[in-house]
Amino acid sequence: xxxIRLRIQDLDFGHSLVYIRDAKGSKDRVVPLPVAxxxxxxxxxxxxxxxxxxxxxxxFGKVYIPEALSRKYQNAxxxxxxxxxxxxxxxxxxPRSGIQRRHHVLESGLQKAVKIAxxxxxxxxxxxxxxxxxxxxxxxxxxxxNIRIVQELMGHxxxxxxxxxxxxxxxxxxxxxxxxxxx
Numbered sequence: 161x162x163x164i165r166l167r168i169q170d171l172d173f174g175h176s177l178v179y180i181r182d183a184k185g186s187k188d189r190v191v192p193l194p195v196a197x198x199x200x201x202x203x204x205x206x207x208x209x210x211x212x213x214x215x216x217x218x219x220f221g222k223v224y225i226p227e228a229l230s231r232k233y234q235n236a237x238x239x240x241x242x243x244x245x246x247x248x249x250x251x252x253x254x255p256r257s258g259i260q261r262r263h264h265v266l267e268s269g270l271q272k273a274v275k276i277a278x279x280x281x282x283x284x285x286x287x288x289x290x291x292x293x294x295x296x297x298x299x300x301x302x303x304x305x306n307i308r309i310v311q312e313l314m315g316h317x318x319x320x321x322x323x324x325x326x327x328x329x330x331x332x333x334x335x336x337x338x339x340x341x342x343x
């Protein structure tokens with residue numbers, strides 16, 4: 161859900177950051193934007209801009225935003241920066257308000273896309289969207305990132321939750337130096 165709820169304003173290409181809002185535990189957090197996907201995401205943003213402009217011309221272009229923000233910023237729902245990075249193909253009627261607008265893609269659609277990509281890549285292990293989260297934490301720890309930083313990136317309230325990822329790390333004791341050798 162964190163991925164499909166991303167809004168245009170959550171992508172900071174200048175600083176290579178992604179702002180994840182109202183994530184697990186209703187907390188916000190920031191994660192690095194991978195250089196490998198930066199160009200593709202910028203292209204996606206351009207496509208979303210085209211879709212949004214077309215929606216505006218047809219009298220639509222609003223997205224859901226929290227009610228308190230909607231009251232404070234009355235035109236925010238139709239501003240480009242509030243649009244979803246992964247918008248649905250079709251407009252739909254919001255059951256809460258009765259307003260026709262473009263929502264984000266469905267979670268099930270993302271799950272199906274990941275399954276297809278995993279199959280096409282020839283990966284035989286079971287993999288899901290959540291697998292990427294686990295892999296992210298594990299690889300960060302394997303690359304020597306401090307566990308407290310990984311805890312923050314993952315949005316874990318307790319470092320013990322982050323420590324779970326240390327058990328799957330590749331442990332190669334042969335590459336570790338004794339502290340005595342560092343004197």
